[in-house]
Amino acid sequence: MAEKLVIIGSGPAGWTAAIYAARANLSPIVYEGAISEENRLRGTLPLGQLNLTTEVENFPGFPDGILGPELMTRMRDQAERYGARIITEDIVSIDLKQTPFVMTDSSGKQTEAHSVIISTGASANYLGLESEQKFKNFGVSACAVCDGALPRFRNKPLVVVGGGDSAAEEGNYLTKFASNVHLVHRRESMSKASKIMAERLLSNPKVKPVWNSTVVEVVGDEEKGMTGVRVKNLLSGEESHIEAPGMFVAIGHTPNTKFLGDQLELDPKGFILLKDPFRTTTSVEGVFAAGDVADPIYKQAITAAGMGCKAALDAERWLAAKGIH
Numbered sequence: 001m002a003e004k005l006v007i008i009g010s011g012p013a014g015w016t017a018a019i020y021a022a023r024a025n026l027s028p029i030v031y032e033g034a035i036s037e038e039n040r041l042r043g044t045l046p047l048g049q050l051n052l053t054t055e056v057e058n059f060p061g062f063p064d065g066i067l068g069p070e071l072m073t074r075m076r077d078q079a080e081r082y083g084a085r086i087i088t089e090d091i092v093s094i095d096l097k098q099t100p101f102v103m104t105d106s107s108g109k110q111t112e113a114h115s116v117i118i119s120t121g122a123s124a125n126y127l128g129l130e131s132e133q134k135f136k137n138f139g140v141s142a143c144a145v146c147d148g149a150l151p152r153f154r155n156k157p158l159v160v161v162g163g164g165d166s167a168a169e170e171g172n173y174l175t176k177f178a179s180n181v182h183l184v185h186r187r188e189s190m191s192k193a194s195k196i197m198a199e200r201l202l203s204n205p206k207v208k209p210v211w212n213s214t215v216v217e218v219v220g221d222e223e224k225g226m227t228g229v230r231v232k233n234l235l236s237g238e239e240s241h242i243e244a245p246g247m248f249v250a251i252g253h254t255p256n257t258k259f260l261g262d263q264l265e266l267d268p269k270g271f272i273l274l275k276d277p278f279r280t281t282t283s284v285e286g287v288f289a290a291g292d293v294a295d296p297i298y299k300q301a302i303t304a305a306g307m308g309c310k311a312a313l314d315a316e317r318w319l320a321a322k323g324i325h
């Protein structure tokens with residue numbers, strides 16, 4: 001028999017959707033992702049992106065902050081308590097052309113569902129350096145809004161890598177805290193960023209562009225974490241050192257939408273396009289999307305959770321309208 005609702009993904013969006021759907025008696029299944037080496041390397045293990053971080057200081061309800069993995073485990077427990085059924089596998093393919101929808105998981109099992117919420121998140125893109133991996137959460141970050149205000153970055157020089165809108169946004173935000181911001185970019189201008197954002201960043205006296213350059217190594221030690229970066233000028237080949245306790249990599253995010261193939265309308269970067277304003281509806285009726293997978297703009301835990309709530313309510317109303325109880 002087909003399930004009423006399957007939720008794919010296990011970040012704040014997926015668990016919030018599961019809590020609402022379970023309390024509405026939809027008895028949802030949550031595919032939380034598989035525990036595999038591939039997912040570890042891609043940063044898409046169960047419990048989502050917050051499971052990869054330490055302190056979360058901006059999720060309401062935790063005035064003293066909370067550790068990311070603890071917050072996510074609490075969300076999972078809350079969903080389970082209200083009756084969500086959890087399967088620790090990836091959905092590897094889905095057929096949205098037939099109803100009920102049919103999906104196949106990483107163990108080969110097939111599940112049918114009348115409605116689906118996709119909340120598979122997105123992964124921040126990094127440079128791919130071994131040293132960058134070593135200092136993640138110890139100076140290296142991909143989220144200025146999340147980490148910029150941490151004491152280790154205040155009134156210190158910081159490095160931002162990238163030259164598009166993400167870099168402009170992250171850089172502008174960081175100027176509030178940093179003594180100055182070194183913008184390291186492969187090209188000679190921020191040609192990919194919107195003009196107004198680029199101008200705002202580059203006209204800020206705290207910002208020092210380092211054009212035609214790339215970070216080749218993040219430098220630091222066990223005790224202090226990251227202390228600087230080694231930068232290579234791509235034209236001259238010359239290398240230099242920038243002293244900084246933080247590097248914010250702002251080269252975009254990759255949404256986890258590969259398993260969808262071309263069955264849902266996506267934007268050019270692969271984010272799911274939402275069909276109706278303020279809703280979580282997608283280009284296929286009965287399929288809803290929530291969280292970073294459908295949000296190239298805000299990318300925060302609380303916005304993902306809010307979208308998860310909306311998706312569960314949208315799914316519930318859609319099922320009720322179809323007479324599926």
Ligand SMILES: Cc1cc2nc3c(=O)[nH]c(=O)nc-3n(C[C@H](O)[C@H](O)[C@H](O)COP(=O)(O)OP(=O)(O)OC[C@H]3O[C@@H](n4cnc5c(N)ncnc54)[C@H](O)[C@@H]3O)c2cc1C
Pocket residue numbers: 008009010011012013014031032033034043044045046047048049050052053055056057058059089090091092119120121122123124142143146147256259290291292293299300301302304305
């Ligand atoms: C290091 C770091 C620190 C951060 N700090 C903060 C912070 O302090 N405050 C804040 O608000 N935000 C922070 N963020 C951003 C925040 O984590 C994200 O905005 C939020 O987690 C997005 O939630 P989500 O539910 O959309 O999906 P995600 O958290 O991205 O989770 C989606 C999960 O779904 C699962 N999944 C993916 N594909 C499949 C599939 N095919 N089948 C089954 N399961 C699948 C995976 O386990 C994946 O991890 C941080 C992000 C990072 C990387």
